[in-house]
Amino acid sequence: MNFLINAVLKGIKQLYNEDVTESVINIQDTRKEFEGQLTIVVFPIIKYSKKSPEATASDLGEYLVEHVEEVVSFNVVKGFLNLSIANHYWSDLFNNELLDPTFGTFKPNGKRVMVEYSSPNTNKPLHLGHVRNNLLGYAVAELLKANGYEVYKVNLVNDRGIHICKSMLAWQKWGNNETPESACLKGDHLVGKYYVIFDKEYKKEIESLKQEGQTEEAAKKNAPLIKEAQKMLVDWESGNKEVISLWEKMNSWVYAGFDVTYKNLGVDFDKYYYESNTYLLGKGTVEEGLEKGVFFKKEDGSVWIDLTEDGLDQKLVLRADGTSVYITQDLGTAQMKYDDFNMDQSLYVVGNEQDYHFKVLFLILEKLGKTWANGLRHLSYGMVDLPSGKMKSREGTVVDADDLIAEMVVTARQKTEALGKVNNFPEEEKENLYYQIGLGALKYFLLKVEPKKRLLFDPSESIDFQGNTGPFIQYTHARIKSLLSKANYTKQPTVNTMDLLITETDLIILLSKYPIEIEAAAKAYSPAMLSNYLYEVAKLFNKFYHEVPPIVKEEDNQQKQFRLNLSSVTAHVLKAGMSILGITVPERM
């Protein structure tokens, strides 16, 4: 496209004797209803031409046809100059760039980025909200990798605190030494079960205290169970052996359970951090802030920062008794992560209910003069809601991650079997295929929506397998693979003199945008952008596939080779792009 921009710049210079910047040149795809492939919007140029849009477009059109070999003809519609570009330009572009094995890959850019995602609590199993987080985090990490970043995926596990003590206490009281083995339950589900039991019993206590005349607030504080849980937390912090060993045991159950879910989701981490190791961090940072005068101390000894000038509030960073709050830890953890990895950028994949927290966190670090603070980003995403409202673990109104995955695989099996195309596949391949398709549908469903938008999930309406879906793209890939193998395809460039169908040039143009899309999606931290692009590619390929006569039987060898090349590049783009989204594409289905 650069040849065109330069030519237009030269044209403006020659026609109107004006030097203009590139930003004046606005090139876009020609709309389907007009002739041509590329369109120049001339409105920004009329300032310099001092002529009407139509006259300017004609001037430029004539100039380009005369001086630029690739431009064969033009037409003008209002202020739009539509250009027909020579076939050989597209053929050359295809042969030289798209067919190159390195097409769509980026060289290392020397930048490091950390992506923190998942960050589960160890008192309950993962649900649909976590699934969105995990898929998003993984995909963004892969997207950055594809752009040449050196990426570290980290998981900061919230493995301590009052919520875990609740599960522990309930297990102690009502668990009868139940284990995942004895209960035949995944460890995270077993621990989650006791979290729910705690809540039920706790509520009972609150009710009876209220009947005795206490207010709701007082009852919540005075219930024996919550007091016991609080005592357990104190015992944990003071290193009580019994409590610690119970904590270790139950956490290990949970981790075993999480590992299974992570494996099924296909996500992974380069490093785990645990809050039990980091919860005391940050006090040094508070000291530092006091010395620098960024923080101030109130009479009771609590430490604050005043952010009112930045449109925020006063924010506590250390309690009067010297203990930490959430943001204290995060200040310390941010410093530690930077010390560990020395990264240029750090992404926190966390739900949008923490927008305010991260705004404050980043602002504080900036005020503390941390040079790395401007590389911090909160990748905020919307909640996943059910038609009935918000998911709540304590009340059991959640879509469980493991259940959902299992359901998706079952649905994939049913749909695949109903089509009857895989009956002769080996059993193992079939199982793997159902898993690929089920997960592909789920992942694509969650990733195709812009992260910041909230997502409504209706469990009664199953996730689609047709149209703008993961399986559609997987199917397109499998179809191409089958075509290539039937044709005994080997890659080889073709001559550039043959005629191209409109759909073929369209496909070349769309495919050639793959690197640009990868770059734009990474810049926006948006797997959704990539998803939608891949869908466009698959759709256009299917149109092409239906339009041309059977390629395998094509007698013109150059024609046949070109169409196979085109199919092959399409398959390559689909596979590479889907892989960034964490979705595998089958060879056949």
Next chain:
RNA sequence: GCAUCCAUAGCUCAGCUGGAUAGAGCAACGGUUUUCUAAACCGUAGGUCAUAGGUUCGAAUCCUAUUGGGUGUACCA
């Protein structure tokens, strides 16, 4: 109250830094298989881009206000 995000077809969503008559999928209706995979393709129908102003040659896109919804505004994490 204040802050912040969202609002596009019946439903789920695209629409990049403002560009032509706002696009897909699902659902509905009709069609395509003696030819490479019909999880596909083609067509019909479906819109006051929440509302009202403003900026501009040009606004779904930018600005302001209003309405509706989400989230936050804890010495919880």
